[in-house]
Amino acid sequence: MKINGWKIATVIAFILLTIWTLIPIYYSFITAFKSRIEITYWPPTLIPKEFTMQYWFIIWFDRPTIAYYRNTVIASLISTLIALAFSMPTAYTCARFNFKNRSDVLFTILTFRFLPPAAVVLPIYVFLRQLALIDTPISLGLIYGAINIPIGVWVLRSYIIEIPPELEESYMIDGYSRLRAFLNITLPLIRPGLVAVSLIILALSWGEFLFASILTTSPAGKTLPVGISEYMGGEWGYEWNKIMAATFYAIIPIIIAFIAIRKHLARGLTFGIVR
Amino acid sequence: MAKLRVEKVSKKFGPKKVLEDISFEVEEGSFTTLLGPPSAGKTTLLRIIAGVEHPDKGRIFLDDEDITDLPPKDRNVALVYQTFALYPHMKVYDNIASPLKARKLPPDEIRKKIEEISEFLNIHHLLDRYPRELSGGEKQRVAIARAMVKEARIYLFDEPLTNLDYKLREAARTELKRMSKALKATILYATPDPIDALALSDKVHILFEGKLLQSGAPREVHDLPNNLNVARVFSYPTINLIDADLEMKNGKVTLKTPFVSIDLPTYCTSTLAEGRYLLAIRPHDLHIVFEEDRSLTNVFKARLLLTYIIGSETIAHVEANGVRLTLHLPYIYRVGEVRDVKVFIDANRILLFDANTMERVYP
Numbered sequence: 001m002k003i004n005g006w007k008i009a010t011v012i013a014f015i016l017l018t019i020w021t022l023i024p025i026y027y028s029f030i031t032a033f034k035s036r037i038e039i040t041y042w043p044p045t046l047i048p049k050e051f052t053m054q055y056w057f058i059i060w061f062d063r064p065t066i067a068y069y070r071n072t073v074i075a076s077l078i079s080t081l082i083a084l085a086f087s088m089p090t091a092y093t094c095a096r097f098n099f100k101n102r103s104d105v106l107f108t109i110l111t112f113r114f115l116p117p118a119a120v121v122l123p124i125y126v127f128l129r130q131l132a133l134i135d136t137p138i139s140l141g142l143i144y145g146a147i148n149i150p151i152g153v154w155v156l157r158s159y160i161i162e163i164p165p166e167l168e169e170s171y172m173i174d175g176y177s178r179l180r181a182f183l184n185i186t187l188p189l190i191r192p193g194l195v196a197v198s199l200i201i202l203a204l205s206w207g208e209f210l211f212a213s214i215l216t217t218s219p220a221g222k223t224l225p226v227g228i229s230e231y232m233g234g235e236w237g238y239e240w241n242k243i244m245a246a247t248f249y250a251i252i253p254i255i256i257a258f259i260a261i262r263k264h265l266a267r268g269l270t271f272g273i274v275r
Numbered sequence: 276m277a278k279l280r281v282e283k284v285s286k287k288f289g290p291k292k293v294l295e296d297i298s299f300e301v302e303e304g305s306f307t308t309l310l311g312p313p314s315a316g317k318t319t320l321l322r323i324i325a326g327v328e329h330p331d332k333g334r335i336f337l338d339d340e341d342i343t344d345l346p347p348k349d350r351n352v353a354l355v356y357q358t359f360a361l362y363p364h365m366k367v368y369d370n371i372a373s374p375l376k377a378r379k380l381p382p383d384e385i386r387k388k389i390e391e392i393s394e395f396l397n398i399h400h401l402l403d404r405y406p407r408e409l410s411g412g413e414k415q416r417v418a419i420a421r422a423m424v425k426e427a428r429i430y431l432f433d434e435p436l437t438n439l440d441y442k443l444r445e446a447a448r449t450e451l452k453r454m455s456k457a458l459k460a461t462i463l464y465a466t467p468d469p470i471d472a473l474a475l476s477d478k479v480h481i482l483f484e485g486k487l488l489q490s491g492a493p494r495e496v497h498d499l500p501n502n503l504n505v506a507r508v509f510s511y512p513t514i515n516l517i518d519a520d521l522e523m524k525n526g527k528v529t530l531k532t533p534f535v536s537i538d539l540p541t542y543c544t545s546t547l548a549e550g551r552y553l554l555a556i557r558p559h560d561l562h563i564v565f566e567e568d569r570s571l572t573n574v575f576k577a578r579l580l581l582t583y584i585i586g587s588e589t590i591a592h593v594e595a596n597g598v599r600l601t602l603h604l605p606y607i608y609r610v611g612e613v614r615d616v617k618v619f620i621d622a623n624r625i626l627l628f629d630a631n632t633m634e635r636v637y638p
Contacts (some may be wrong), residue, residue, distance in 0.1 A: 058389050077332065139619040157515075164358065164360065166358055167360050169322070169327040169347070169354075169361060170356060170358070170360040170362075171324075171362070171373065172326075172327060172346070172347040172348055173325050173326070173327065173347045173348075173350075173352065173353065173354050174373045174374040174421075174425070175348045175351075175374055175377030175378060175379050176348055177346070177348060178346075180414050185362055188364045189364060191361065258606075
């Protein structure tokens with residue numbers, strides 16, 4: 001390999017970028033091992049002087065963290081299923097059929113995603129209270145599912161467009177219905193996109209804060225982001241070490257999921273772009 | 276196998292008329308070619324027959340059964356796409372098995388049929404591979420196998436040779452001829468290539484800008500195109516077109532071009548009028564004259580600009596008094612530099628077209 005100035009500069013730039021990205025994560029991580037006093041030290045310590053594991057255990061007991069976890073998982077899975085179930089047919093229709101105002105339909109769907117959540121949270125609150133769904137992860141799953149449909153439609157549509165329609169046509173001429181052609185030909189071929197978009201929706205729902213904070217009331221009904229935020233203020237003040245420990249527990253499943261499917265994802269994220 | 280009848284089919288995409296009032300028949304067991312330049316509407320027509328596109332007007336009949344509104348799966352037709360349309364996530368075996376599985380045949384029978392067909396097309400060593408591991412020619416044979424295994428009522432081919440390089444094309448053409456003979460199948464074959472039409476088909480339909488211009492036996496249509504566009508489409512290399520003035524004096528009919536005057540038979544006085552025409556002459560009806568022969572008429576001087584040899588034949592480009600002409604010589608003719616030659620134009624082979632209507636007026 002030839003080494004020249006540009007290559008060295010690129011490598012250095014990437015190292016700096018990596019450090020820039022990793023430092024907050026690293027600092028959060030070690031903060032979870034510090035005592036409350038050490039957190040306030042100036043200059044801050046980059047390696048804990050007094051290393052303690054206790055907060056990694058305490059957070060499971062001083063609050064219903066297990067319930068937070070359960071709620072987050074339920075809400076995220078429901079939202080992913082709902083978003084996919086509704087966006088797949090829409091994406092397929094918009095990719096394969098030419099109908100009047102197709103681009104308007106697509107744009108309108110996209111604008112729903114731009115809607116500030118704060119604008120609809122109150123009506124939704126009233127609505128869910130009437131349905132007695134307040135304070136349940138199911139209601140959060142429904143709402144997350146709905147707000148993520150636009151992402152599903154747009155990403156999946158771009159994947160479906162990439163699959164030549166001849167494949168489905170040929171399959172139909174072979175003697176199958178359009179539904180079978182979709183299930184047996186198109187669906188397996190857009191699997192990378194399906195995996196990528198599922199994970200994006202899962203991650204967005206996992207970390208959602210606004211709806212979760214307003215639509216849940218009881219301690220056991222909250223999700224991880226809301227539950228973790230409860231360590232701020234209150235009788236004990238800001239408990240940064242607990243916040244950080246809980247945060248790490250919260251993001252680990254998502255990180256594992258991204259690592260597990262990163263092959264799909266790398267292809268998935270570039271698939272629609274490079275023609 | 277079955278007889279196909281297309282009746283007054285029209286199709287528009289937006290404001291663009293893709294097919295206009297197309298009617299024709301494909302005889303049972305015949306090899307019929309749809310010849311037309313790109314975007315003539317060939318693919319759309321095949322897609323309408325296969326059922327993946329619906330005509331705006333007109334009906335499609337297979338053996339007098341109206342199939343216009345039937346979904347593709349109930350038509351039992353086979354279509355080989357120009358892009359082959361092999362399912363990338365299925366092995367060759369499963370690709371070929373697809374139409375058989377659709378019919379819910381028992382696995383033993385499917386296996387037997389696939390073995391037969393892969394033997395016939397010489398692809399049995401590929402059955403375990405994925406389409407992306409195949410070369411162009413192999414893909415094409417797999418696509419044909421998938422169509423053939425089906426025992427369809429009619430086989431539709433959409434430029435199956437276009438995506439192959441010329442050597443494979445030659446081999447595949449032979450293969451197709453062999454296959455059509457063996458199957459005694461009804462075949463409708465779309466192609467922009469006049470050679471395909473001449474080599475393969477029993478009958479040819481010329482499609483041009485969504486209209487059916489002429490139908491008939493390939494040789495007949497080739498030699499006597501009714502219309503200038505037919506002559507253009509059905510000529511390899513491209514036919515030479517020359518502006519010509521027709522003059523009549525003392526019962527003699529003379530066709531004047533910038534470089535040669537040709538006497539036409541006297542009966543033309545009654546069939547033609549004086550005026551401007553388009554003279555068309557195929558490249559292989561122009562010959563280079565090497566020996567002085569006074570008895571030979573219709574010889575003119577031209578400058579030989581360049582030649583290139585294709586196999587054992589030569590394509591020569593000449594210029595005669597400002598008009599560029601292409602010659603197709605059935606021998607190898609090597610020349611180093613630009614030089615003057617004498618060219619003989621075969622008056623028995625000229626075609627005259629009306630300059631306005633584009634219709635053939637002579638012979």
